[in-house]
Amino acid sequence: MAGTPESAPGPFHVRNEFAAVELHIVPYGRGSRLHIAAGRTKSTGAIDATVLEALTLLTESELMQIVAYATDPETGGARLFGPPAAGHVETGDRVGAADAAGRRN
Numbered sequence: 001m002a003g004t005p006e007s008a009p010g011p012f013h014v015r016n017e018f019a020a021v022e023l024h025i026v027p028y029g030r031g032s033r034l035h036i037a038a039g040r041t042k043s044t045g046a047i048d049a050t051v052l053e054a055l056t057l058l059t060e061s062e063l064m065q066i067v068a069y070a071t072d073p074e075t076g077g078a079r080l081f082g083p084p085a086a087g088h089v090e091t092g093d094r095v096g097a098a099d100a101a102g103r104r105n
Helices: 049-056 060-071
Strands: 012-015 020-028 031-038 044-048
Touching: 020 044, 031 049, 044 049
Parallel strands: none
Antiparallel strands: 012 020, 020 031, 031 044
């Protein structure tokens, strides 16, 4: 099935002392996405080239802020450590930038 890890080359593994992820490039629409499976958290997501390009524009400090936010139980990181914090709104599947803007790749 298109868009699943089974349809892509790989897997590629990236790891350090804090995390390990498995990467696949998957077909999606007229392009492709990077499918990411995080071993420790058992979470998955897929991001498109627009999001990857945007990451290259961020400073190390800005990237560290994103990681801090994602791993903070009081914000978006609640899913890493248990049930969402009070008032946290889950937005569902992570999507590429084009989908977030209402367009398909």
